[in-house]
Amino acid sequence: MTLDNRKIKKIGIPRAISYYTNYPFYYGFFNALGVEVVLSDKTTAEIIKNGNKHVASETCLPIKVFVGHVVNLLEKGITDIFIPSIQSTGYKINNCSKIRGLPEIIRNVIDKPFNMIEPTFDKTEKLGFKQFWFESAKSLGITDKKLIKQAIEAGWECYDNFRMMAESGINYTTALNNALNGICEKRNIELVKPISVVIMAHGYNLFDERISLNLIKKLEKMDIKVYTSLNIQREDAIKALNELDETQYWANELDLTATAAHYLIKNKIDGIIALSAFGCGPDSLMVDEIEHHAKYFGVPLLHLNTDEHTGEAGFITRLEAFADMLLRKKRQKLKNIEPEKDDLSQTEKQKILLSIK
Ligand code: SF4
Secondary structure, eight states: OOOOSOOOOEEEEOSSTTHHHHHHHHHHHHHHTTOEEEEOOOOOHHHHHHHHHHSOTTSOHHHHHHHHHHHHHHHTTOOEEEOOEEEEEETTEEOOHHHHTHHHHHHHHOOSOOEEEOOEEEGGGTBOHHHHHHHHHHHTTOOOHHHHHHHHHHHHHHHHHHHHHHHTTOOHHHHHHHHHTTOOOOOOSOOOOSEEEEEEOOHHHHSOTTTTTTHHHHHHHTTEEEEOGGGSOHHHHHHHHHHTTOOOOBGGGGTTHHHHHHHHHTTOOSEEEEEEETTOHHHHHHHHHHHHHHHHHTOOEEEEEEOTTOOHHHHHHHHHHHHHHHHHHHHHHHHHSOGGGOOSOHHHHHHHHHTOO
């Protein structure tokens, strides 16, 4: 895996882990450097099977999936693959050991030779953002400072557009495709649905349609309004954590605890769905925390654990039962509430009341 002095023209990015939150930046950055980005395919049963073959069975599903995506890129003949080591995203705000050690995991389980582009991001150790991208460019044989700075700006532009569209309520895939194509538009009207839920989950679990078994689409088919961590601004997430007296320890805490906390405090949701990978330590701690707060706010929480054996049928049954319970609860609430204290319109109330026979 040694790097000679050649300038790398093509880089492979596994469609897993940090891809789901950071890809617009990665794309904008590498594109501006003149490096072609090749993605692994969308997660399939074959990719999971290939990941499974290489790691211990108790490894969490997202890591198995990541390994499978690296194998997929190697099968495509890609020889330079971007596998960053994202240790901490703030002072003592850490990723779990598996994400921190991703390059090491891959080095130890994949025996095929390839060049790993493995910059380190570690705020606790003062290895920050600029250094991370300069290190990435250097690994590609690019050292022109002006060009790298321009590429960082291009990365931010693509990322900011993606976030702005997602925060306005545009769905993940459309916001991502728009951002990659230089389009930036906002949705100005918020859809009103009989019930609303927030999903607390890592982006790599929720937006990987194979891992999440298309959770968002399934809920939307049930006429449920879905909020995710992409719908709120980072500052609002941090504020919500503070309001509930929680401290941020895990790097993904903003996507999980803070997202659920925000919607609980705003009183915008009827339920919380926690989606996590079986055997994930950080997730079980965060779900426990939010379960405690949800009880205080009187908001039901459904915890879905997923692994490579999770079946579609049981998943749907649990979602339908949860949705049914939320509708009944909401109807009861609407019957009891005094009209002047209720901010739902008459039509919205009518819709909810009619939605349960
Ligand atoms: S946070 Fe949990 S799901 Fe994510 S990589 Fe670590 S152990 Fe796996």
